[in-house]
Amino acid sequence: MESVSYFFISSFCLILCACFGANGQEKVVPPEENVQCVISDELESLRYRVYSELSESKKEMDSLRNDLQYWKNETLTILRKYLIIKENSESDQSTCDLTTVNEKLASLQLQPSTRNTTTEEIIDQVRAVMESYKKAQSHELREIISEMSSGRLPLGTFLNPAPSCKHLPEGSSSGNYWIQNAGTGYASLEYCDMSRRCCNSTGGWMRVAHLDMTDPTHHCPAGFRKIGSPRRTCGRSNSGSGCHSTTYSVDGISYSRVCGKIKAYQYSTPDAFHSYYINRARTIDDVYVDGVSLTHGQNPRKHIWTFANAVDEVHSNEWVCPCTKTNTPYTGVVPPFIGNDYFCDTGSRYNYAHHQFYSEDPLWDGAGCGGTSICCEFNNPPWFCKQLSQPTTDDIELRLCADEKWTIDDCTIEQVEIFVQ
Known part of the structure; x- marks a missing residue:
């Protein structure tokens, strides 16, 4: 999961580096300097198109990334706490909103005159990585939704608390389970020793x-x-x-x-x-x-x-x-x-x-x-x-x-x- 996120971020940054210099500011090439560019004129044109498309929403995207990462972390924490996701399961550590980025890429409306092999490969790679990434990211959530809809949530989870530790199924391992207070109806996370x-x-x-x-x-x-x-x-x-x-x-x-x-x-x-x-x-x-x-x-x-x-x-x-x-x-x-x-x-x-x-x-x-x-x-x-x-x-x-x-x-x-x- 980490390598996928790293590849995606690296690929996307390759596109964005055309928009910003090393210090994060707009890259301006003084006309009087003799600069030898290593990219084609088509890629140069694409770079400015990407810049004009994204510059106005850069602050919004940064805020969105921060909010998204916060809620991802909160969600994973809650799911693990409620014992719906196992403690050793892989987690998503990316800070990018993949859906928003994909929509931005799709909205560029590139003209044939501005395309070249390099840009097409980069965009195709980013989209392929995003698709694989989203599938892996949603795998555990799909399993949770399936269990919820079929009523198969294990006894002792947050959504199906046990009346007590002794009501847990035979063969359950010792660990933390949600136990329901019969008087108040609320559940609390308790350690149950099953041995x-x-x-x-x-x-x-x-x-x-x-x-x-x-x-x-x-x-x-x-x-x-x-x-x-x-x-x-x-x-x-x-x-x-x-x-x-x-x-x-x-x-x-x-x-x-x-x-x-x-x-x-x-x-x-x-x-x-x-x-x-x-x-x-x-x-x-x-x-x-x-x-x-x-x-x-x-x-x-x-x-x-x-x-x-x-x-x-x-x-x-x-x-x-x-x-x-x-x-x-x-x-x-x-x-x-x-x-x-x-x-x-x-x-x-x-x-x-x-x-x-x-x-x-x-x-x-x-x-x-x-x-x-x-x-x-x-x-x-x-x-x-x-x-x-x-x-x-x-x-x-x-x-x-x-x-x-x-x-x-x-x-x-x-x-x-x-x-x-």
Whole structure:
């Protein structure tokens, strides 16, 4: 496509160069200069005919070319965004209005006395290139119109949005699809994972959160503190105890199941559910855990999953995970409003150390537990699955919490993946 456009532009410029000099001004040959022309008298006559035909509309043609290119780019962008044209399809990069140019060429009304072989060849080549160019340019559009008229537009495109990711046809690849909001009737572009095996399903999950700080193009959510070393992660920015939150929109799409994982690292001495143990009046809206609280809705928040970070695996008190076997029965208290919907882990398998970043043992990954812990098996981390009591369109809130300032207790997040269905 680029070579065709280049040939056309080169050919057309060969004609226009007869109208303008190298600086774009009208070419005037002083009579007193002895200029040896390399073109025939017939071509000279044709040149001035072309100039007189086009000079008055040059500004209009320039404006038309700019407008045309803008709308071509806008159209291609929209079509790709709506997944009607594939991302890797060739696009038209020409800035010329071929129809207008062809009409100008056809309107020259050349007389036989002004024709010669060179001009005829140039004009014929330009017209042939334009015809091939227009055919290639309209090929994809004709396919789109054909699909629209026959009702064969794929489910999940802008003109035929799917009710949800799980309604996409079997065998669909993971990627962006248009999903319709049943409440408003509007559609939004969503990423559908068609291979995710969460909750014993066979795919069709809509991704609402995707953070991967190992990718340099990803950045911490607004207001979170960025840690660059020894792991590129996101931590709390508040100087005292408390939570720092970010909200992930579901674009009004209804869901009843949530699936996901969070990967983080321990810093210093977080103590799991100790904050609730010492103050059992705390609610889901308070700091009830050192770790991550995942909820939906407001006033009150509704629990989805909790990710607790304990101090180590060797102590036998309320600072450790309930799934640590050094403490039987567990002397702490799991908040009743989270039930069994939690993971608990530690980055310190032995005695904890203050102000140490445990960068080699990620939290909630289902690996690395010692002989005194069954936390790597409890609820089968790293992926959680939560069946909600009823469908909802609530956005999902992630809160990173601790009952001490971040220089004493913290866990820092490296990856977040959350899907709904």
